[in-house]
Amino acid sequence: MATNRLTRNGIAMTGLVIVAFYLAIIVVSLFWLPFDPVTMDTQHLLEAPSLATGHVFGTDEFGRDILSRIMKGCSVSLIISIFATALGAVFGTFMGIWAGYLGGRWDHWIMRVADVLFSFPSLLLAIFVMSILGEKTFNVVFAIGIVYIPQFARISRGAILTIKSNEFVRAARSNGASSSFILFRHLLPNILVPLIVQVSLSLSVAVLLESSLSFLGLGVQPPAPSWGNMLSGARKVMVIAPWTAIYPGFAIVLLVLGFNLLGDGLRDILDPRLRNVR
Amino acid sequence: MSDESILRVEGLVTQFRTEYGLVKAVDGVSFELRRGETLGLVGESGCGKSVTNLSILKLIQSPPGKIAGGRVIFQGRDLLAAPEEEVRVLRGKNISMIFQDPLTSLNPVLRVSVQIAEALQLHHGLGKREAKAKAIEMLKLIGIPDPERRADDYPHQFSGGMRQRVMIAMALSCDPDILIADEPTTALDVTIQAQILDLIKNLTARNKTAVIMITHDLGVVAGMCDSICVMYAGRIVERASVDDLFYDPKHPYTRGLLDSIPRVDRAAAYGRDGPERLYSIPGSPPSLVDMPDCCPFHPRCAHAMDICRSSYPPETRLEGSAPRTVNCWLHVEEKRR
Amino acid sequence: MIPVLFGVSIVVFFLVRLIPGSALEMYMGTQVEATPQQMEELKRIFGEDKPVPVLYVEWLGRLVRGDFGYSLRTGRPVLPDILARFPLSLELTLFALFLALLLGIPQGIFASIKKNPVGDVINRIIGLLGLSLPQFWLASLMVLAFANSRGWIAMGNYVKFTVDPLKNLQMLFLPSLAIGVGLAAVIMRYTRNSMLEVLQMDYIRTAKAKGLKRRVVIFRHALKNAILPVITVAGFNTGYLLGGAIVIEEVFALPGMGRLALYAIYQRDYPVIQGIVLVIAALFVLVNLVTDLIYALVDPRIRLDEGRK
Numbered sequence: 055m056a057t058n059r060l061t062r063n064g065i066a067m068t069g070l071v072i073v074a075f076y077l078a079i080i081v082v083s084l085f086w087l088p089f090d091p092v093t094m095d096t097q098h099l100l101e102a103p104s105l106a107t108g109h110v111f112g113t114d115e116f117g118r119d120i121l122s123r124i125m126k127g128c129s130v131s132l133i134i135s136i137f138a139t140a141l142g143a144v145f146g147t148f149m150g151i152w153a154g155y156l157g158g159r160w161d162h163w164i165m166r167v168a169d170v171l172f173s174f175p176s177l178l179l180a181i182f183v184m185s186i187l188g189e190k191t192f193n194v195v196f197a198i199g200i201v202y203i204p205q206f207a208r209i210s211r212g213a214i215l216t217i218k219s220n221e222f223v224r225a226a227r228s229n230g231a232s233s234s235f236i237l238f239r240h241l242l243p244n245i246l247v248p249l250i251v252q253v254s255l256s257l258s259v260a261v262l263l264e265s266s267l268s269f270l271g272l273g274v275q276p277p278a279p280s281w282g283n284m285l286s287g288a289r290k291v292m293v294i295a296p297w298t299a300i301y302p303g304f305a306i307v308l309l310v311l312g313f314n315l316l317g318d319g320l321r322d323i324l325d326p327r328l329r330n331v332r
Numbered sequence: 333m334s335d336e337s338i339l340r341v342e343g344l345v346t347q348f349r350t351e352y353g354l355v356k357a358v359d360g361v362s363f364e365l366r367r368g369e370t371l372g373l374v375g376e377s378g379c380g381k382s383v384t385n386l387s388i389l390k391l392i393q394s395p396p397g398k399i400a401g402g403r404v405i406f407q408g409r410d411l412l413a414a415p416e417e418e419v420r421v422l423r424g425k426n427i428s429m430i431f432q433d434p435l436t437s438l439n440p441v442l443r444v445s446v447q448i449a450e451a452l453q454l455h456h457g458l459g460k461r462e463a464k465a466k467a468i469e470m471l472k473l474i475g476i477p478d479p480e481r482r483a484d485d486y487p488h489q490f491s492g493g494m495r496q497r498v499m500i501a502m503a504l505s506c507d508p509d510i511l512i513a514d515e516p517t518t519a520l521d522v523t524i525q526a527q528i529l530d531l532i533k534n535l536t537a538r539n540k541t542a543v544i545m546i547t548h549d550l551g552v553v554a555g556m557c558d559s560i561c562v563m564y565a566g567r568i569v570e571r572a573s574v575d576d577l578f579y580d581p582k583h584p585y586t587r588g589l590l591d592s593i594p595r596v597d598r599a600a601a602y603g604r605d606g607p608e609r610l611y612s613i614p615g616s617p618p619s620l621v622d623m624p625d626c627c628p629f630h631p632r633c634a635h636a637m638d639i640c641r642s643s644y645p646p647e648t649r650l651e652g653s654a655p656r657t658v659n660c661w662l663h664v665e666e667k668r669r
Numbered sequence: 670m671i672p673v674l675f676g677v678s679i680v681v682f683f684l685v686r687l688i689p690g691s692a693l694e695m696y697m698g699t700q701v702e703a704t705p706q707q708m709e710e711l712k713r714i715f716g717e718d719k720p721v722p723v724l725y726v727e728w729l730g731r732l733v734r735g736d737f738g739y740s741l742r743t744g745r746p747v748l749p750d751i752l753a754r755f756p757l758s759l760e761l762t763l764f765a766l767f768l769a770l771l772l773g774i775p776q777g778i779f780a781s782i783k784k785n786p787v788g789d790v791i792n793r794i795i796g797l798l799g800l801s802l803p804q805f806w807l808a809s810l811m812v813l814a815f816a817n818s819r820g821w822i823a824m825g826n827y828v829k830f831t832v833d834p835l836k837n838l839q840m841l842f843l844p845s846l847a848i849g850v851g852l853a854a855v856i857m858r859y860t861r862n863s864m865l866e867v868l869q870m871d872y873i874r875t876a877k878a879k880g881l882k883r884r885v886v887i888f889r890h891a892l893k894n895a896i897l898p899v900i901t902v903a904g905f906n907t908g909y910l911l912g913g914a915i916v917i918e919e920v921f922a923l924p925g926m927g928r929l930a931l932y933a934i935y936q937r938d939y940p941v942i943q944g945i946v947l948v949i950a951a952l953f954v955l956v957n958l959v960t961d962l963i964y965a966l967v968d969p970r971i972r973l974d975e976g977r978k
Contacts, residue, residue, distance in 0.1 A: 065793070170676035173950045175909050177916065178930070182946055185934045186684050262803055266916055269805045270931065285806060289920075292813050299813065303806040310801035318797060391877055423880030431878075436871040441893045441969055451879045486969045502879065 066319025069254075072312030080129045089119035091126040092277050100295045112297040115287055120298065123279035124305050130191070130280050131309075135260035137195045142202025143253055150207035151245075154214030165211065168204035176201045180263055184272045191274050198263050202256055209252050213245035254317030258310045265306050281306050338509055338542050339365040339388075339427075344402035346380075346387045349395065353621040357383040359566040360402070364655075365510065368540035370533075372557035372574075374547060374589075376617055380566040381546045385512045387412075389427060390419050406510075425455040428503035432515040434495035438487040444471075445483035448502050455506045470501040474531060493524035497531065504535055511536055512544045517552060529556055550593060554578065559654050562586050565618055565628035567644075573654035582650065582658040584633045588613040627661065635662055677950045678732070681943050682725050732947075738940035740933075747944040751926060755948075756829075758925040761917070762910045764838075764845035769852035770903065776853075777860025777899075781868065782887060792861075799854025808847040808920035815843065844921045848914060852906050859902045863895040870894070897968055904960025908953035 088108060095117030103112040103120075111120035146168075153164035171179070180197040187193040267273030268282025276283055281302040288298035346358040358380045365371050373381045386392050387399050390411065404411040406427070411419055423429075431437040439447060448470055449463035458466065464483065471479035474497040487495055496516060503511055513532060517525040533556060536543050545556055553560055553574070560577050562570040562585065570583040581587045591611045615632035627633075630640040639661050648663045650656045731738070737747035780792045829837060867873065868891055876890045915927030922928075926945055933941035965971045 065790070166673060166676060169673045170680055173673060173677050173953050174946070175911050175949065175953060178911075178946065178949060181915070181931070181934060182684070182942075185937075185942070258801065262801075265803050266805060269803075270916065270919065272934075282803075282805075285803075285809060289809060292809065293816060296813065299806070299809055303803065303810070306803050306806065307798075307801050310803075311798060314797040314801055315794075318793070389878060391874060420880050420882070423878055425880055429875075429878040431871060431875060433871060437875045439872040439876065439890050439894070442890070450881060450885075454879075454881060488970050499875075502875075 063319065063323065065315050066323060069312050069315030069317070069319055072308060073316060076128055076132060076309050076312065079125055080132060083125040083129060087122040087125055089122045091118060091122040091279050094118060100291060100298070102295070103297050111301045112295070114284065114298050115291050115295075118279075120284070120301055123284060124281065124302055127274075127279040127281050127284065127302070128305070128309075130274055130278065131261055131264055131282075131306075134191075134194050134198070134264050134274075135257050138198035138260050138264075139202060139253060139256045141195060141199030142256065143206050143249070145199070146203040146206025147210040147245075147249065149203065150210030150212075151214055153207065154211035161211075165207070168207040171200065172204040172208075176259070177263065177266055180267055181270065181272055184267060189272055189275060191278065194264055194267055194273050197267065198260050201263065202260075205256070206249070206252065209248050210245050213248055251317050251321040254313055254320055258313035258317065261306065261310050261313070336367045337364050338367045338406070340403075340405040341384075341388065342403045342405070344384060344387055344404065345400045346383050346392060346397060347400050348397045350621070355620045356566055356623060357397075357620060358387060359623070361563070361566070361568055362402075363561050363568060363571065365542050365544065367509075368537075368542055369559065370536070370543040370545060370557045372545045372547065372553040372560040373563060374550065374553055374560055375563035376548055378617060378620070379563045380620075381563050382514050384563075385429065385514055385544060385546060388512070389423055389429060390416070391429075424451045424503075424508070425506045426508050427510045427512065428506070428508040429512040429514065430496075430499045430503045430516050433519045434492060434499050435487070435519075437499060438495060440487055443484050443486060444490070444498055447487075448498070448505055451502060451505050466505065467501075470505050471498075473535070474498070474501045492520055493528065496520060496524075496528050500528070500531060500535065504539075504541070507539050508541060510542045510544065512546070514546045515548070516545075518547070518549070525552070532556070550589060562589070565623065566620060567628070567659065568657075569629070569660065570658045572650075572652055572656045576652045576654070576656060582663060583629075583660050584635055584662070585613070585629050588632075627659075637661060673954060674951060677954075678729065678947060679725070681946050681950070682728060683721070728943075737944040740941050741938045742933075742936055742941075747940050750941070751929065751944055751948055754924060754926045754929055757923060758911065758914055758918075758927060760837075761841060761845055761848065761914055761923070761925060762907060764841055765849035765852065765910055766903065766907050768845055768849040769856055772849070772853040773856030774860050774896075774899070777857040778864060778887070778892065780857070780861040781864035793858075796854045796857050796861075799850050799857075802850060804847055804851065805916045805920055807850065808844065808917050811843045811847060812920060841923075844917045844923060847920075848910055848917050852903070852910065855906060856899060856903055859899050860895065863898050864891060867891045867895040897964065900964050900967065901960060904956060904963065907960075908956045911949050911952060911956075 088110070095113070098107070098109070098113050098117045100115060100117075101107060101109055101113045103110055109119050109121070111124065114120055114123070149164055149168065153161045153168075174182070179201050180194075183197040183200055184193060187196060264273055265280065265282035265285070268280040269286045271283070271286065273282055274280035276287070284302040285299060288295075288302070292299040341364075342362050344358050344361045345356070348355040348357055361380070361384050363371070373384065375381050383392070383397075388404050388411070390399065392399055399412055402412065406422070409418070411422070438444075445464050445467045448467035449458075449460070452458045452463040452466055453460065468479045468483050471483055476482055476494060476497065482490075487498070490498065496519075500516075511532070516532065517528050520528060529552060532543065532545075535541075543556075545553065547553060557574055559571070559573045561568045562577075562583065564585050570577070570581070570586050572582075577586065578590065581590055588611075592613060594610055613632055618628050618631070625643055627636075627640040627643075627645055630636040633640065645659045645661045645664060647657045647659055650658060650663065728738075735748055737751070739746055740750065743750075776792070776796075780789060783789070873886060873891060876886045881890075911927075914925060915931055917923070918925040918928040919931055926949065929941065930945040930949070933939075933945065
């Protein structure tokens with residue numbers, strides 16, 4: 055039993071370490087980058103990775119240092135993902151809480167709206183929203199955020215419904231507490247657990263969505279580096295310069311894995327039901 | 333009832349490793365079961381009765397549980413030492429078990445006839461059609477109306493009492509030597525309880541099937557069993573025939589249990605200053621984690637002596653209409669005198 | 670379900686109109702100014718002469734009759750173009766689902782019955798890894814790796830199933846795999862967790878007490894119960910596969926619906942955008958419905974209660 059706790063913590067810890075690593079890179083990138091990520095350098099196009107030239111991950115089709123671009127792109131991707139998830143989480147949770155708490159017709163209609171959003175495959179919805187809002191980097195936050203609203207709404211509504219009928223809510227009501235008071239003091243703490251897990255997992259998907267959008271040219275616009283648009287540019291040249299495709303891809307995979315590990319590990323730790331299941 | 337011993341449990345020890353420590357759920361349990369005998373295993377929740385029986389069939393989940401010692405002799409073999417395959421062959425065929433909650437103990441996505449027929453196909457080598465026919469027969473035997481049609485139904489389409497009958501049919505389908513009934517009526521309505529118990533009694537009498545009846549309800553035991561073992565904190569504290577136990581209980585715990593049964597005539601006999609309070613044994617059962625060497629009942633016992641706190645009382649043989657033992661320092665003293 | 674579809678159509682219609690750079694403007698571009706009459710005519714053609722709600726109702730009416738409008742770029746009717754590409758997208762999705770189930774379920778079962786803590790952790794990490802791979806990256810790497818093997822990569826030389834089934838399957842194998850890997854990871858985890866939960870159930874203990882062989886207990890008793898939530902998850906995610914196909918189709922240059930949608934968005938061809946988004950969303954809802962039906966069929970508790978009514 056004791057070893058089980060440790061491995062579960064291990065998974066979450068590994069995830070946390072990975073995420074912390076990326077956060078550290080962001081901090082570092084604010085002060086120092088090996089090379090300028092944006093300026094083109096026609097002297098050094100598509101150079102293979104080598105410690106001698108200082109281009110540890112090589113250069114891309116415009117001569118820009120890949121490592122620097124990855125580091126810079128880190129900030130962009132993570133910030134977008136965090137904001138998008140926050141947006142979706144806040145709006146979605148808000149919707150879900152009110153739907154669950156009010157019940158009846160409110161519940162019905164609010165969830166219909168969520169269902170409509172839910173009917174679109176997430177990437178499609180994000181692409182669709184981007185095409186409406188315009189291809190500005192900032193809009194990616196909205197596009198991805200909107201995708202998350204129904205998911206958070208469902209989770210928070212579900213959590214609210216299971217505890218709504220609990221005695222302590224009735225008790226608080228009989229003491230004259232108002233709806234919003236009950237909501238925030240009593241119900242919110244109880245839905246924190248599934249929400250936290252969902253946030254972590256949503257962050258991982260957000261990174262994937264943002265890279266996909268950038269890959270398709272509908273996300274972060276060049277010359278600003280995003281791992282997605284780096285891979286898009288790499289498509290033409292990767293046959294002769296595979297490093298342009300490999301490193302940015304790894305950067306994505308590792309970060310997404312980190313968030314997934316964190317979310318999964320947290321779920322194990324926080325979900326009492328799963329505790330006794332090996 | 334012959335004197336032939338069909339099952340002998342000797343010094344069974346089963347432990348569970350938990351985050352709080354080592355739980356000795358069964359700590360040295362020994363008893364003997366004779367052919368055709370109905371043995372009652374009585375005790376409060378958590379005293380180890382269910383674990384004892386799961387251990388007999390080696391159905392303990394390991395980890396976190398572990399059968400740490402003892403022997404279970406059946407058909408001349410020690411089941412605990414035997415390889416899993418040998419024990420598996422016996423399950424359902426020679427030793428069957430029925431469980432407390434018939435709703436969760438039956439597979440919700442399999443038809444009832446399939447669940448009964450499985451055992452027949454496996455143990456008696458019956459073909460699919462024959463097994464189903466026999467299953468329908470069993471359903472008729474246990475009193476399910478319209479058995480041909482209901483055989484194709486699923487567990488959730490039966491009522492609680494019916495489901496328990498199905499469990500019984502499943503368990504008895506292969507004519508086992510021993511039936512272990514783990515609180516078969518606890519989850520059922522009182523009116524249904526009597527029916528189920530009667531059913532068990534009738535069916536097992538026919539084939540002289542021995543029964544181990546686990547329960548916390550002394551009323552059940554009184555009607556069904558030939559002899560009784562009283563368990564407390566993972567050990568057997570008293571063993572006697574039904575009559576001996578009820579009319580002359582020796583262990584303070586047994587006496588406490590019997591006194592706890594509310595009785596209409598007692599209130600009338602003792603009422604002086606008003607309604608008599610219902611008796612219950614003071615205190616609560618001990619935690620089974622890292623139990624020290626003492627009599628586990630001593631904190632709640634009105635007759636506790638110094639020696640009870642420091643070592644576990646040995647088994648004392650007493651006179652009785654059937655083999656009779658008790659684990660209590662009181663009776664060790666008496667015998668010495 | 671119907672109100673949801675309505676909602677979807679409203680969203681699609683109105684939002685598409687919000688796309689900056691209306692088609693009319695693009696058509697005009699840098700052209701010479703048109704006379705007012707010509708403008709009137711153009712506006713009528715491009716549908717900008719009536720208030721929007723009226724346009725919506727008219728559009729809805731045409732939809733029901735199967736008239737999805739005409740592509741602004743090619744002038745061809747939208748619906749037939751979409752339907753022509755539907756078989757490929759369907760095939761990709763089904764193939765991906767098949768591969769995902771094939772990979773995920775056995776792995777999930779295996780992970781739930783093996784009592785090896787180290788192996789279990791490794792299994793989970795691999796599962797999470799499957800979820801973490803960006804599909805377009807995986808697809809790009811596949812194209813890179815198989816660039817020289819003509820049979821495995823279509824790259825514009827797509828062969829239909831009806832023409833040559835084997836070659837078709839060979840071509841779609843890699844793209845389906847790229848799509849399916851993520852789903853396989855999800856299925857594996859759900860299968861594993863579901864099996865673990867089921868194996869703790871009382872009826873499994875009963876089955877063991879009957880002396881049934883381990884294999885029988887796992888497959889006949891446990892799996893049949895454990896598979897139910899997996900059906901729901903698989904069905905639901907199939908809808909997502911339709912979205913994932915966009916990127917894969919682009920990387921592998923396959924002429925499916927997703928690619929059509931993408932290029933329509935690039936080119937602001939909004940009748941096509943409307944049509945495809947609507948079709949895909951409707952399919953998504955349909956798939957969910959079918960999943961619910963399948964679930965009801967498989968779970969006797971639901972099936973028989975329905976029958977009684």
